[in-house]
Amino acid sequence: MTEIISDLYHVKDKLYAAADCIIFGFEGGRIKLLLFRRRVEPLKGEWSLIGSFVRLDEDVSEAAKRVLKEITGLENVFMEQLKAYGKADRDPGFRCLSIAQYALIRINEYDEELVEKHGAHWFNIDEIPDLVLDHNQMVADALKRLKQKARYQPIGFELLPEKFTIPQLQQLYEAIYQRDLDSRNFRKKLLSLNVLIKLDEKDKSSSKRGAFLYKFDDKNYQKLLESGYNFEIA
């Protein structure tokens, strides 16, 4: 990427497009964001979202997937376009649109070595440092979208490991909505949707008694979606 940029940096009569990824994770009851230190001038060394120029022969969504794979090793994760950022002066170097996309990843599955190699770090979403350009705005917009989206689609599952407990799931929704939920109502609602499969295992990592593990029932979820049902969790 460095080569591309140094080639282009002084070309001011061209338009460029970047794919910037807002990568969310969830751990320890908190929503996290993966950031890294920008490796090119200007603003080298500043915290930044992870992104890349969109190549002329690749789809914008492909560019985002490519970046995500480069940094985390992950493929086939939930990713959706947030919006394009197109202020003429958003990048002081040259004219560059950014198409921001947000991804939800299972924080236990990513390739730690790869992430460290790229100088990336996970931040709690309420402790995000100043980022380059308009990246703080992108993060804020993505969080807003996440909240809104979570009301209607169980995207939260994308952030949990394959096997998870109900208290974990509740913590996740509490983190997304930024308010406490009643455990009885939450459990009742979730189980009534018939999209959870109870397993015979318990997770004892957070209590002596242990909590039953569940997994997500994709098949029933598909049925529910097709029936036009809207989730409205919490």
Added chain:
Amino acid sequence: MTEIISDLYHVKDKLYAAADCIIFGFEGGRIKLLLFRRRVEPLKGEWSLIGSFVRLDEDVSEAAKRVLKEITGLENVFMEQLKAYGKADRDPGFRCLSIAQYALIRINEYDEELVEKHGAHWFNIDEIPDLVLDHNQMVADALKRLKQKARYQPIGFELLPEKFTIPQLQQLYEAIYQRDLDSRNFRKKLLSLNVLIKLDEKDKSSSKRGAFLYKFDDKNYQKLLESGYNFEIA
């Protein structure tokens, strides 16, 4: 614009960005879309959304406003970005991203002469012809967004004249949701929001008895929004 395109058309190693506008109106109980015949090769003469290249020194949103003003004479209308369309092969001519934005306009206020001069026409949204490139997809996505958005924000008001009747407003929401609404419930709900100001005039264009005209109360609406209230009309 023709000059710009003929200059650029054979330049295959550059990226371009277009701002395409999905312009909605409402008349006679039906939602309408403003389309025009593309005036440049390739696909000259085909129906198309109205758009323009984004100039290097202008914001993407400015480009959309510029186009809208050129065609309809209108400024300060509701306009929001839908999303960016970035498939590498979406435009057969050259690599061109499109940032689609949708606008809601009062169909009684636009400049008819200007619109005709540009060869534009209003279509009912259920009678949209085949459009160039991925424009049909954009329209479908915009309609989906409109439906979703209308549930939480009273954007419908943007499509009505300044003074409107409750039956008109109901027709509009019926057109957006594509289903009938109960007039008693609709009226009750709307009036309970306290964002309508009843006028002393009646509109007799659609009944002998006449229906009272209302206008929208921006001030109360702002208050409501600030209080975090969500509309959920219908």
Added chain:
DNA sequence: TCAAAAGTGTTCGCATTACACCCATGC
């Protein structure tokens, strides 16, 4: 006088909310 649209209240059922105690276990 009649056709056509405007305007008006009440009831019912369901879904959300609020709320407090026992259970299992490791230390």
Added chain:
DNA sequence: GCATGGGTGTAATGCGAACACTTTTGA
């Protein structure tokens, strides 16, 4: 045996959905 988090049921409330008749007036 006790501290810690996991798991459970019921009652009250509010909101959306369903539903039918009267009013006005131009033709």
